[in-house]
Each structure stands twice: as C-alpha cells, then as structure tokens.
Amino acid sequence: MPELPETETIARDLDGRVSGATIVDARVRKSDVLRGVTAAQFVKRLRGVDIVRSWRRAKLIIIDLSSNDRIVVQPRFTGALLIDEGGSLAADELRYSTLQLNLGDGRALHYRDIRRLGTVALMTAERYEAYAARLGIEPLDPAFSGAHLSGLLRGSRQAVKKVLMDQRLVAGIGNIYANEALWRARIDPSRASRTLSLDDAGRVRDALVSVLRESIAARGTSFRDYRDASGARGTFVESLAVYGRAGEPCPRCGKRLVGTHAIDGRMTVLCAQCQR
DNA sequence: AGGGGAACCCGTACGC
DNA sequence: TGCGTACGGGTTCCCC
Numbered sequence: 255m256p257e258l259p260e261t262e263t264i265a266r267d268l269d270g271r272v273s274g275a276t277i278v279d280a281r282v283r284k285s286d287v288l289r290g291v292t293a294a295q296f297v298k299r300l301r302g303v304d305i306v307r308s309w310r311r312a313k314l315i316i317i318d319l320s321s322n323d324r325i326v327v328q329p330r331f332t333g334a335l336l337i338d339e340g341g342s343l344a345a346d347e348l349r350y351s352t353l354q355l356n357l358g359d360g361r362a363l364h365y366r367d368i369r370r371l372g373t374v375a376l377m378t379a380e381r382y383e384a385y386a387a388r389l390g391i392e393p394l395d396p397a398f399s400g401a402h403l404s405g406l407l408r409g410s411r412q413a414v415k416k417v418l419m420d421q422r423l424v425a426g427i428g429n430i431y432a433n434e435a436l437w438r439a440r441i442d443p444s445r446a447s448r449t450l451s452l453d454d455a456g457r458v459r460d461a462l463v464s465v466l467r468e469s470i471a472a473r474g475t476s477f478r479d480y481r482d483a484s485g486a487r488g489t490f491v492e493s494l495a496v497y498g499r500a501g502e503p504c505p506r507c508g509k510r511l512v513g514t515h516a517i518d519g520r521m522t523v524l525c526a527q528c529q530r
Numbered sequence: 531a532g533g534g535g536a537a538c539c540c541g542t543a544c545g546c
Numbered sequence: 547t548g549c550g551t552a553c554g555g556g557t558t559c560c561c562c
Contacts, residue, residue, distance in 0.1 A: 286538085286539085331539095332539095332540090332541090367539095368539090368540070368541070369538095369539050369540045369541070370538085370539050370540075371538060371539055371540090412533090479541095
C-alpha cells in the first residue's frame with residue numbers, strides 16, 4: 255500500500271540508480287496495467303530513450319524521459335518498481351513482473367504487480383501537467399500550514415479522515431497515514447471536517463508532517479506487499495501506533511484501540527478515549 | 531455539484 | 547484435503 259513515504263522512497267532510489275540509463279528495449283507481459291497506451295505503442299515510444307530523472311507527486315512515481323514523455327506509475331496496493339542487476343532479485347519478486355525495461359548497462363527495471371490494480375501510464379509532459387493540476391497540495395510543501403489545512407477542512411461536512419484522503423485536496427495521504435496522524439493529533443476520525451478549530455487543524459498538519467517525515471526516514475511501511483527498488487521492506491510498520499493494531503492498548507493511554515469500517519468503508523483504528 | 535456505488539484484480543482467509 | 551467463495555483496497559467512472 256504505497257502512500258507518500260513509500261512512493262518517495264521508490265522515486266529516490268530510482269533517481270539515484272537509473273538516471274542517465276538508456277532503455278534499449280521494453281517488454282509487456284500484462285498489458286492490463288497500461289493506461290492511455292497500447293502495449294505496442296508503449297514499447298515503440300520507450301525504445302532508445304534515456305531516463306532523465308525520477309521523482310514523486312502524490313502517490314505517483316514519475317519517470318521523466320528524454321523524449322518528453324513521462325512514465326507515471328500508480329502502484330496502488332501491490333505494485334513495485336524493482337531494479338534487477340542480473341540475478342539480484344529473488345525469483346518470486348519477478349514472478350509477477352508485468353512490464354520490463356531493459357537498460358543499456360544490462361540491468362532491467364520491472365514493474366511488478368501481484369493483483370494488478372496498479373497502473374502505468376505513458377504521458378506527454380503536457381498531458382501530465384493537465385492530470386497533475388487536479389491533485390491537491392503536497393503535505394510536505396512549506397505552503398501546507400495549519401491555516402491552509404484549516405481552510406480545506408472548513409469546506410466539507412464529511413468525516414475529517416475522508417477529507418485528508420481526498421487526493422484533490424491533499425495529495426499522498428492514504429489509510430495508514432490518515433489513521434496515524436489523527437491519532438497523533440488526538441482527533442476523532444469521524445468528526446465532521448468543518449467542526450475542526452484552527453488549533454485542531456494545526457495539530458493535524460503537524461502530525462501529518464511528522465509521521466510522513468519519520469516514515470520516509472524508515473523507508474516506508476511494509477504492511478504486506480510494499481517493496482523498495484531493491485526488493486527490500488520499509489521498517490516504519492514497527493512504529494505504527496494504531497494502524498493494524500485494533501484490540502491492542504493505546505500507546506498513549508492504554509485503553510483498547512477500536513477498529514471500525516463505519517466511517518468511509520475503510521478500516522479505521524482509533525482510541526475512543528484520547529481522540530475527540 | 532457533490533456524493534454514492536460499481537468496477538478493476540487476484541492472493542489470502544475461511545467455510546463446507 | 548480440496549474446492550468454492552467472500553474479501554480487501556485507491557482511483558476512476560457512471561449515475562443520481
């Protein structure tokens with residue numbers, strides 16, 4: 255479940271390891287992950303093109319190419335970008351490879367996706383800009399202040415957790431970090447967004463920024479299938495306070511954490527005693 | 531318009 | 547043990 259910290263980790267890894275490499279050939283094994291291009295077009299537009307840089311926006315990994323195209327990867331649940339240095343990856347990591355880019359130096363970049371709900375699009379720079387214009391503010395942008403978040407929250411009657419996960423408003427927050435940040439900020443996830451005070455919004459903003467930064471430092475949360483570009487796990491799962499811990503004691507007050515699907519159909523975990 | 535629900539996909543968990 | 551089925555999960559699209 256790559257959210258912001260996990261996609262940031264993948265993008266940084268790729269940027270350090272494949273920038274400057276040439277794609278000599280591409281192979282499509284499962285074309286249903288592709289968006290906006292056919293398998294034949296994908297191969298044709300990538301062959302002979304250089305990788306310029308890799309970076310993150312929202313939960314997307316963007317690979318800039320010398321051709322003015324961008325590969326836009328949305329890993330969803332089980333997607334991963336893996337670099338194979340020629341036998342450096344275990345066979346079961348490559349078992350679910352859907353796309354393979356062969357690089358001029360003999361390495362290969364794979365898009366692995368077990369359940370194939372993730373997507374890979376090939377967009378011109380112009381089409382990417384139009385797509386990205388619909389995404390909300392980056393939570394690690396200096397402009398994402400408590401006052402800014404407060405303005406966003408005041409515009410909705412929905413549960414605050416749902417608003418935090420709305421990619422049109424704030425980009426990159428998914429179920430794990432929404433749960434964690436609201437616990438840190440002591441806010442009940444079911445509270446109507448517009449009822450949060452400026453002080454509440456400031457605490458949520460600070461909690462989001464701190465939990466995202468800490469998770470990036472730990473190379474993300476590997477709850478089930480997330481892997482970095484080398485096939486390794488992130489370690490932030492050990493630092494999660496509430497996600498995946500329903501029934502365990504609240505790390506702050508000791509009361510049993512509650513798990514519910516009532517808010518947005520997603521698993522929400524909270525402490526009913528210290529989140530209000 | 532904004533919100534609700536289905537579709538996408540398949541490994542895993544669970545029931546018989 | 548083996549088979550069948552329900553489930554999950556972010557985003558997009560359709561419909562009301």
